[in-house]
Amino acid sequence: MTGLPGGERVPFADNVPHNEVDLAKDPEREQDLINLTGSRIVPAFLFEKKKWYGGTKKKHFIGFEMNEDVIRNMIEKDQF
Numbered sequence: 377m378t379g380l381p382g383g384e385r386v387p388f389a390d391n392v393p394h395n396e397v398d399l400a401k402d403p404e405r406e407q408d409l410i411n412l413t414g415s416r417i418v419p420a421f422l423f424e425k426k427k428w429y430g431g432t433k434k435k436h437f438i439g440f441e442m443n444e445d446v447i448r449n450m451i452e453k454d455q456f
Contacts, residue, residue, distance in 0.1 A: 413438055421447055 397405050399418060406416060413420045413436045421437045435450075437443040 412436060423450060 397408075399406050399409065409418070409420055410416055412422050415438055417438045419438075419440050421440070421443070423435045425433045427433055437447060440447070
């Protein structure tokens with residue numbers, strides 16, 4: 377979920393493979409957001425990485441501005 381309030385886009389989202397969900401256009405996906413993050417707050421960022429031995433590693437962040445540095449670091453270092 378990469379849209380920011382007011383329809384603003386995350387500055388680096390175009391350079392990262394992602395799925396963007398607009399809850400205003402697809403309100404039934406709100407329950408997916410709650411199941412993944414435990415919150416209805418947007419934007420939410422969920423990172424998933426397949427482990428070499430099976431399974432997936434997941435990490436999520438709620439909000440962009442207060443998590444921007446961590447999110448950028450994870451993407452730049454390909455930690456997810």
